[in-house]
Amino acid sequence: MISRLQHTLRRLRRQPGYRRSISSLRGGIHPPENKAQSLQQPIAIPPLPPKLVLPLLQHIGPPLRACVQPGQQVQKGQVIATGDHGIVSRMALHAPTSGTIAAIGETPVPHPSGLPDLSITLIPDGEDTWHPDCLQELQNPFEHEPEDLLERIAAAGIVGLGGAGFPTAIKLAASARGAIDTLLINAAECEPYIAADEALMSERAAEIIEGIRILRHIVQPRHCVIATEDSKPAAVAAILAATAGTDIEPVIIPGRYPSGGEKQLINIVTGKEVPRGGRPADIGILCSNVGTAYAVHRAITLGMPLLSRITTVTGAALQQPRNIEALIGTPADYLLQFCGLRADEIHRLIVGGPMMGFTAHQLDIPIIKTSNCLIATTRTELPPLPPEQDCIRCGLCVQACPVGLLPQQLLVASKTADHDLALKQGLPDCIECGACSYVCPSHIPLVQYYRAEKGAMRERGEKRKRATHWERRYEEHRQREAARAAEQRARRDRLINAPVPKSAAQVGFWTPPAETSANTQPATGSTQVIDPQRAKADIEAAVRRVKERKLARQQTNPDSSDLAPGDGEPRS
Amino acid sequence: MGWFVTCVVLLGLLLSIGVLLRRWQSPLYSSAVTASGDEGQALLVARINALLPQTQCGQCGHSGCHPYAESIAAGEAINHCPPGGRDTIHALAGLLNRQPLPLDPDYGREQPRRVAFIREAECIGCTKCIQACPVDAILGAPKRMHTVIVAECTGCDLCVDPCPVDCIDMLPATTTKSDWHWPLPGTPVSVTWPSHSSSRSPANSRQAAG
Numbered sequence: 001m002i003s004r005l006q007h008t009l010r011r012l013r014r015q016p017g018y019r020r021s022i023s024s025l026r027g028g029i030h031p032p033e034n035k036a037q038s039l040q041q042p043i044a045i046p047p048l049p050p051k052l053v054l055p056l057l058q059h060i061g062p063p064l065r066a067c068v069q070p071g072q073q074v075q076k077g078q079v080i081a082t083g084d085h086g087i088v089s090r091m092a093l094h095a096p097t098s099g100t101i102a103a104i105g106e107t108p109v110p111h112p113s114g115l116p117d118l119s120i121t122l123i124p125d126g127e128d129t130w131h132p133d134c135l136q137e138l139q140n141p142f143e144h145e146p147e148d149l150l151e152r153i154a155a156a157g158i159v160g161l162g163g164a165g166f167p168t169a170i171k172l173a174a175s176a177r178g179a180i181d182t183l184l185i186n187a188a189e190c191e192p193y194i195a196a197d198e199a200l201m202s203e204r205a206a207e208i209i210e211g212i213r214i215l216r217h218i219v220q221p222r223h224c225v226i227a228t229e230d231s232k233p234a235a236v237a238a239i240l241a242a243t244a245g246t247d248i249e250p251v252i253i254p255g256r257y258p259s260g261g262e263k264q265l266i267n268i269v270t271g272k273e274v275p276r277g278g279r280p281a282d283i284g285i286l287c288s289n290v291g292t293a294y295a296v297h298r299a300i301t302l303g304m305p306l307l308s309r310i311t312t313v314t315g316a317a318l319q320q321p322r323n324i325e326a327l328i329g330t331p332a333d334y335l336l337q338f339c340g341l342r343a344d345e346i347h348r349l350i351v352g353g354p355m356m357g358f359t360a361h362q363l364d365i366p367i368i369k370t371s372n373c374l375i376a377t378t379r380t381e382l383p384p385l386p387p388e389q390d391c392i393r394c395g396l397c398v399q400a401c402p403v404g405l406l407p408q409q410l411l412v413a414s415k416t417a418d419h420d421l422a423l424k425q426g427l428p429d430c431i432e433c434g435a436c437s438y439v440c441p442s443h444i445p446l447v448q449y450y451r452a453e454k455g456a457m458r459e460r461g462e463k464r465k466r467a468t469h470w471e472r473r474y475e476e477h478r479q480r481e482a483a484r485a486a487e488q489r490a491r492r493d494r495l496i497n498a499p500v501p502k503s504a505a506q507v508g509f510w511t512p513p514a515e516t517s518a519n520t521q522p523a524t525g526s527t528q529v530i531d532p533q534r535a536k537a538d539i540e541a542a543v544r545r546v547k548e549r550k551l552a553r554q555q556t557n558p559d560s561s562d563l564a565p566g567d568g569e570p571r572s
Numbered sequence: 573m574g575w576f577v578t579c580v581v582l583l584g585l586l587l588s589i590g591v592l593l594r595r596w597q598s599p600l601y602s603s604a605v606t607a608s609g610d611e612g613q614a615l616l617v618a619r620i621n622a623l624l625p626q627t628q629c630g631q632c633g634h635s636g637c638h639p640y641a642e643s644i645a646a647g648e649a650i651n652h653c654p655p656g657g658r659d660t661i662h663a664l665a666g667l668l669n670r671q672p673l674p675l676d677p678d679y680g681r682e683q684p685r686r687v688a689f690i691r692e693a694e695c696i697g698c699t700k701c702i703q704a705c706p707v708d709a710i711l712g713a714p715k716r717m718h719t720v721i722v723a724e725c726t727g728c729d730l731c732v733d734p735c736p737v738d739c740i741d742m743l744p745a746t747t748t749k750s751d752w753h754w755p756l757p758g759t760p761v762s763v764t765w766p767s768h769s770s771s772r773s774p775a776n777s778r779q780a781a782g
Contacts (some may be wrong), residue, residue: 024651040591048639057749109749111747111749111752113747113752114752115747115748116747117749133584231771286633388757388758414756417658417659420666445757445758448756448757449756449757451753451754452753452754452755452756452757454753454754455753455754457751458753459751459753462623462751463659464622467622467624467625468626469639470626470627470628470707470724470726471626472626473638473707473709474626474636474706475709476708477705477707477708478704478706509644535668
């Protein structure tokens, strides 16, 4: 009976029209989408900007090291910075166009702190000539070894384009072949305003599928799923058409924020939970962004490194919001001008989405590999939050939390800086989606509190690490000082108790008479036992000799400087 | 017969429960006994020491963090450590089940991490700061310029006084992108300690420490 049921299920699964059952997102919200504004027109490619600023840190991991000099001419696709250790050891950053390296130094970068960081500034020459190493097409990538393809992906500088920026080659290499059950392509893009992936899917679905096939060839999963939201009909239609006839399974999930979060999407599509502190690979899932799959296709099939990405440039302060294929390093203000920025209306520039993004400190920050959206808002579009009021225990935040945490408890922990309570309440599991802040009727900026508390917790961890290090250094210092003091004491004692009569001989100015040499045997080393009586006699004899010699010298040459050797002071 | 079997089974069950309980309890019991002796005291000192910031600054009046940990274990107040500040006091209070008092202002005040900076043009190479540094964070040689290895500096202040030409400044540690974190929204919610007039500056307490 059971085996028959299993057989039926298995047969059903093999059929192309099979739709896997999906779980629903826990919690979540329905904020206004605001994606249509930027989707009025196809993806635009703006003219070359007057300068490109390429930060050396556009990914998770240590920053890359520049391998060009200011003033150097570079060509499009030429490597200008490389990684030398750790997870970036094979990664590279490329010149997005040909031109001259103007400077390598600190510039504004997209970061919530507003702190500057090291970047390479490139002035385009307008020629856009390719470097000869690029554009080496692979006719059939599926005949190549996965290791070879991974090497190419790393060399193309591809990182996760969904926002995290984890080096893709490392992520793929860490998922040993056969260990991955499901390759999940994340095309949900649930955050309001952001429509970069949607535009990409609508216009370039075939290339995306090519990229997914390459990823599948590398990872060799049992299932391959591309998941997108039902709120993007054009993209869904394009993906359905492109996946028809392949064994890549399109899954259409109901549109709700934050179903595009990695762990949330995995739960929706597979029903599995990523363990706390674990990675999706631990439960046999590899999750990759749809834009990354597209970049992989370009890198492997066309031999083009990651030089550009699709970025949504939107907001009410723009005359024509649109999705732009922007070169990495394009200044944000250049893109805003391209979209018709009304300079008197812009209130603030948000990097990323309105839920998880941050306000930029300057307008001249560059587009980096992880920039998926720029929102130039007016004061009325995203008004500043009204003053915070006390929590009324309504519990709306608990219902909205997609992770199943208790936001009120986390707020208490964050406000009182009670790190242990925060840990107990699962603050590290918070994905900072902002759903709790969105529903809060008291306008409490819950996520900001959590971010601050997470930072404080991290700082505490770093303090402890530093303390352990300092303790070790202090202990070493103390032991060394103690050893030195003991040695000095021992040397002093040795000198007082058992003076070594051969000190004069050690200095080398004076050779002792034959009978003294025979008596003391100075060449045999310092371990010999010295008879104190004889040593005393030797010293007296030596002092007498020195006095005699001094006297003799003074008589012959009274002006000469005193070169009397070895007056008993030891030399080491 | 049936009655006999029931008795035997019940007896066996009781015995096994007894054995299990004994096995389960014994480690707890034995550790409680041994932890009360010198070993327990050493363990307590080690756990207190692990919560102290290890700046070895001597602002608490002791020669280092470990002696203060010993003194706390012997009953000294837990609020004499300005570099550790509020977090350390709360951690110690949790460990020792004591009241988390505010930092005693007589011992100094809590401030962001600072690091020593040698104005290298003025350094005469006397090596006095090198000898004073508890963690070997200063690099230099006699009659050669000295400099501070920032990553190793605990900000203890101990190198400032010995310098005969006063060329060492204590500067706030700079925040970089990697160690920056989000501040609390709006006005800081973290409790600020009442500021009493400081009768005993950190420098004085260091002198007291000898």
